Amino acid sequence: MAYKTLIVEIEDHIALIRLNRPDALNALNAELLGELADAVTQADANDKVRCIVLTGSEKAFAAGADIREMSTKSFVDVFSEDLFTRETEAILACRKPIIAAVSGYALGGGCELAMICDFIIAADTAKFGQPEINLGVVAGIGGTQRLTRFVGKSKSMDMHLTGRFMDAEEAERAGLVSRVVPAKKLMEEAMGAAQKIAEKSALTVKAVKESVNRSYETTLREGLLFERRMFNALFATEDQTEGMAAFVEKREPQFRDK
Ligand code: DAK
Numbered sequence: 001m002a003y004k005t006l007i008v009e010i011e012d013h014i015a016l017i018r019l020n021r022p023d024a025l026n027a028l029n030a031e032l033l034g035e036l037a038d039a040v041t042q043a044d045a046n047d048k049v050r051c052i053v054l055t056g057s058e059k060a061f062a063a064g065a066d067i068r069e070m071s072t073k074s075f076v077d078v079f080s081e082d083l084f085t086r087e088t089e090a091i092l093a094c095r096k097p098i099i100a101a102v103s104g105y106a107l108g109g110g111c112e113l114a115m116i117c118d119f120i121i122a123a124d125t126a127k128f129g130q131p132e133i134n135l136g137v138v139a140g141i142g143g144t145q146r147l148t149r150f151v152g153k154s155k156s157m158d159m160h161l162t163g164r165f166m167d168a169e170e171a172e173r174a175g176l177v178s179r180v181v182p183a184k185k186l187m188e189e190a191m192g193a194a195q196k197i198a199e200k201s202a203l204t205v206k207a208v209k210e211s212v213n214r215s216y217e218t219t220l221r222e223g224l225l226f227e228r229r230m231f232n233a234l235f236a237t238e239d240q241t242e243g244m245a246a247f248v249e250k251r252e253p254q255f256r257d258k
Pocket of ligand 1: 023024025027028063064065066067068078082083084085105107108109110131132135137138139140141
């Protein structure tokens with residue numbers, strides 16, 4: 001499907017989704033989020049895709065929800081529409097890994113979108129922030145909850161209450177991003193990480209994603225039980241037999257997703 005606000009390319013088992021509203025610094029409007037939910041759902045259903053990379057432009061991953069589009073809405077509008085909920089739920093439902101490759105601004109909904117992804121690789125030019133307070137609102141796509149879990153209460157409060165931006169170095173120190181690389185190397189690094197994931201067993205990749213995400217949803221005791229059961233269950237797969245045999249035989253494993 002051709003999109004108006006996205007560029008999607010699928011190559012070597014990786015779906016690269018690029019947000020493409022350059023005139024608005026990739027601000028998230030209803031059209032873009034609808035298209036993004038569709039693109040992620042399609043990639044999840046496509047057997048050729050094993051990993052997804054989500055990126056923006058050099059200047060902006062996304063500068064937030066589209067303030068112009070939101071500015072005329074009433075309580076009744078946002079409550080009735082349940083603004084952005086369906087779209088973000090669709091992205092969260094994706095069982096394949098999604099890497100956010102962030103260059104430039106990731107603000108408000110843009111920062112929240114990056115946090116919805118499975119991990120964030122940042123260019124050294126990246127700037128993260130939750131400046132909704134300057135607009136008289138709070139974050140609305142999970143920012144108060146997810147940022148707090150990533151960076152802790154103190155820094156999350158600081159970001160949400162002052163609206164200040166955090167640079168890539170601080171974001172890495174705080175645990176928001178997994179790696180920081182020079183801007184020129186961002187896509188090479190993100191695609192390289194996606195390629196590595198694409199070489200693994202797709203079954204095990206899904207198991208890892210479910211298990212790590214479980215740590216956000218449940219108690220430690222329940223999470224540990226879930227992990228143990230997942231570990232046990234993988235012994236029913238050919239890929240576990242192959243992975244361990246390959247190690248013992250000192251060769252590369254040939255995973256078949258079985
Ligand atoms: N929305 C709409 N347009 C935006 C935009 C945004 N968030 N950010 C930038 N633009 C547009 C600018 O209006 C400008 O358009 P023109 O005037 O050229 O037509 C163009 O992009 C270039 O921006 P600037 O000229 O401002 O560029 P600068 O380099 O000078 O500044 C900046 C870059 C990122 C610092 C600045 O644009 C900025 O402060 N942008 C707004 C950042 C922001 O406040 N983001 C948070 C938005 S609020 C909810 C769901 C979601 C949310 C809330 C509730 N529910 C489900 C309940 C989320 C809220 C948000 O994200």
